[in-house]
Amino acid sequence: MDSFTRLSRRPSLADDVSQKLSRMILEGDLAAGEQLPTEQSLAESFGVARTVVREAISRLKHDGLVDSRQGVGAFVAEPSARSAFRISPACFEKRQKLLEILQLRTGITSEAAGLAALHRSDADLDFMEKSYRDLESSLFKGDEGTEKHLLAERAFYQRIAEASGNQYIIEFLSMLDTRIDMELRSVAIKNARVTEWNSEVLAEHMAVLEAIRRQDENAASQAVRYHYTLAAQRLADRADLADT
Amino acid sequence: MDSFTRLSRRPSLADDVSQKLSRMILEGDLAAGEQLPTEQSLAESFGVARTVVREAISRLKHDGLVDSRQGVGAFVAEPSARSAFRISPACFEKRQKLLEILQLRTGITSEAAGLAALHRSDADLDFMEKSYRDLESSLFKGDEGTEKHLLAERAFYQRIAEASGNQYIIEFLSMLDTRIDMELRSVAIKNARVTEWNSEVLAEHMAVLEAIRRQDENAASQAVRYHYTLAAQRLADRADLADT
């Protein structure tokens, strides 16, 4: 319900301006090194106060999209100066973009599994086995399984990320998975009875678990890659995603 | 020289405030859901004007660290609401953190190589072969090789990322590699004559190139993982990184 209020809240003027400006830079309307219009003229052309423009540009500076010098002006920064990585929420809803995001996740999770195989504790393994059993039971329960399934799978792979011991991997996967799950959930709701691959999927997860159990780094990372690649193909085969 | 001017330029007040606030949130001094002090009181306690505080909070909102509601207040957002991934520049200089960043890169580049093997064009392959030859010659030229070596290696792997056809992978690796290279360069300058592994390193690159040439997805991704894992070990073995 909180997400509802957030979605329905109208964006601030600074949101609008920063989005428009960053779009201009990302799409190349403003070339690297080029000088931005002055804050005053931006304020006039957008029809807002200078404080709003400043908040927007402040965000761009923080992302390394813009570099400003007092007394001179603000300039589009070199692409190599980018200091933040973000994915527009809209991209998670676009079929093609989502598949690319899944590929990115595959690489990182695969690495996480390899590291987890090396560094896992017994408690990590216990937790993963428990999550696996949840996964198993959720898969044999027909329709309502999908929601539970997503939860169990998330718990399983999140623990793998944590067992990797790599703080950046944990954070980044958490950010990606949260929004991927959100999107997958809305897809899953539309057609809930996709249970034809159950035993295959389960075997793929099991392969991951087994590799981590016996601390086989390469096998673990390959098992994750194998599962996620197939999962992406299964998703791509379904026709209920927007084609945009 | 531009980087010099940037580094020496004194940070704005908004930079300071946003850094302090985000630190407080990331380190857990402010729990999720907790209400931030009012802009007025923050302005007083930091000794700045309210506009400065607003610019800082505007950044935090953009990163999904804070969520504000007009008429009510600003609140620390749930970790699951994070919408941007950033790595503090200081972390690239810390031995342990840098190694974790390298692991993250390994996973993504490995995935990129697999995709590149599938989707590469002939032009991609030509470019990679040329970069490989540059790599080869730079490795057999003694001291000054390190700088050229870094450049050639960067070109090689950057082209792999581009050949993957995945925009997110391209952008993210570009961001990571730019800053990793910057750090590696400063290390390489300090002791330039590390040439003992030359033939091994070259063989590792060659394995990547060959796998992509014959479009062997798994071999390509494993070859990258193999090289980068060893590269990280070689770096870790060197004692000239700060231990912090």
Added chain:
DNA sequence: TGTCTCCATGTTGTCTGACAACCTGTTTTT
């Protein structure tokens, strides 16, 4: 008593104007 309306209060969102700090090119002075 219980409920509903209205309002006072506090907070964020936006606007305006002003001045400081700084850079650049021009003019003036030496």
Added chain:
DNA sequence: AAAAACAGGTTGTCAGACAACATGGAGACA
């Protein structure tokens, strides 16, 4: 010709005001 002072423009910071909005409480009413 070189150096110094000046003028104009831009970003950085400050202060104050009002609008938009949410909340809780006082009071009216059933």
